[in-house]
Amino acid sequence: MEGAAGVIPSAEMKDHSCRPDRVTQPTQQGSVAGRAGAGSVIGVPRAIFYYTHPHLWETFLSGLDLPVVVSAPSTEVTVRTAARISEAEHCLPNKLFDAHLHELGPAVDRVLVPRILSTVRGHIACPKLAALPDAARVLLAGQRASVLSLEVDENRRPLLDSLADLGLELGAPPDQARAAAEGAIAAMTAAETRATDAAGESAGQRPVLILGHPYTLGDRYIAGPILGKLKRMNVPLQVMSFSRSTVRESFVKWDTSAKMYHQLLEVSPAGWAGVVQITSFNCGCDSMMIELFRSVARDRGVPYMVVMVDEHTAQGGLETRIEAFVDTTAERLARSPRPAAAGW
């Protein structure tokens, strides 16, 4: 993906195209596939949970020897489809999810739509994700594909167990189900760690911290132009880490918002040139959190900008704002030289 400096998990993922001829074949001619119905292809929409759990779903389903199709990355066409079929008041990631689902509907037998209630213990997910499988059923009514779902609630059951249960439900023997679940979680953790390592590479110059939900930063259509512009201006970027270990208990209960909050608390003018938060129009979590983040950034003395993206966002407006922000950070740099000691 352009400009993401290889730090977003999705950027380096295998390109599973939605076209039936690009279906990834199971590594072994699976007995599971036979049990689940020969040629039973499972689709994974490239939206929301594809980014909150990078590599997890495809690795897991491949581990069960089931053919997987991931919908193609969002484009202008996806956005147009979303505008046509989705609920007008949804946030952009949710609209894009609907469009990806729509794309998979005629191409696969089942679409995986997990019900995400919590991805980090002690926290809750955005409430919109709780109704996602139900909304998907409505959207796919009358189409070839049906909805395959599982509940992801780290407060009630670890992800490993939930995945293993899904494996059993899909007809895999217990050993294979558990192995596939373990493999998938390992792949996800590796992807998250890799992202963090890559992010730490911009040594020398103070980087700009990029905040946002994984499905906002990961989606090429939403974050691509912004990250690309910053990259073209030679601004060192560090995309926030989505590693589950960064989250501590606090009053911020939404899981990704908590990740953003705790990373923002670590930011200091000595180490960072600024913070850019990428958000989408009608994002409920961000609408409350941005005021909090703004006050934290102000207390820390770090420039902070929010870029809101919706389906009408014009490139020209984006460029001007980003250039102005980068000018601000450069000016601050000129005015106050970097303190010798890190910290504040």
Added chain:
Amino acid sequence: MQALAPVELPRYLLTGPLPERQAGDSVDQRPLVAIPNLGNYSIAFTSVAEALGVRAWAATRTTPEAMKLGLEAAPESACLPFKAYLGLFIQAARAGVKYAVMVNSVGTCRLRYYRGLFQQVLDEMGFDMYVFGLGYDGLKPPLVRYFDPRPWPFLKWVGRAAVKMAVVDDIELAAWRTRPLELEPGATSRVMSQCLRELDQSASKRATQSLRADVPRRFAAIPVDPERRPFRVGLVGEVSVLRDRYLNHDLEDLLGRLGVEVRNFFLLGAELGNIFNLGTRNPNSRKRLMEVARPYLGAEVGGHAVESVAHTIRCAEQGWDGVVHVCPSGCMPEVSIRPLLRKISADLDIPVLPLSFDEHTSHVGVTTRLEAFVDVLRDRRRKDCQ
């Protein structure tokens, strides 16, 4: 900070600005506490304030002035109730009110963060106002600890508040039934206003109970046309928009005048019972409603999403004419279930009108859509008769 800035009174402002001190007057020195408005239930909340030994600053509907203040101060994309409540608090703070109350620490939606963000905005604006949260942290929430009322008067006033809440429910139910039948438009609303005003002023339990006994007679005295067959429509959705007649553009009134008997599914007395799951046979307990909603909704989304889905299904099963689903624009739980309501509408053959409200919603727009909706209901009834 400006003290006692002139503040225009809302229609039913229950406690006005601090009274002018006159020579020889004994001024009520009890502290004022701003309470977010929940429609007519604000009347009951003032009794709870009395229980705490404080006076309530509350209104039964948002005023345009409060809305304006809220819009100026709130984050642009915050939801509508946040802006309305914030406006009320700023209005109160400008008049010298030092305390406010807000529910917090519960739920999955933005409501959880209202209190913190109110406090931040009020602090940044330089107001000396503390917003109490009503979280569960032991027997005595911080608000009660702080004002520390004596136990007996406290319980007495809480008892009165409960009775007042029940009377508000009675008045609402009677108004919903009578309005579509009234011969003179506006007669029901007048009786309702009078009852609410008296309820607000009734200081003793006995006065409240005698008012309660009188409510059915007063509504029965309104001249009606018994021949009319009103449409029956359920109102479901987000609480503050369901309840605040400013935010919902007098939805109940508009529908009533169009010949619709509404049933607003948020009745506070019943709601408290649902939350604490009182009564083993409560048909509206969370658990029961979840069972009803299950075929369409597999998890509690938060807010009143389960209620919206379950009551829509029930309305369809019980042969109601339609359902109006209201919420603030972009409401996280309610918007996420809109596709399900569409499906229920198609599957169970019941018209569902989704209405979203924000500060730009035009009254004419709401009226037009409601008229069109009632036309649909009329058309369906005519076809059924043929």
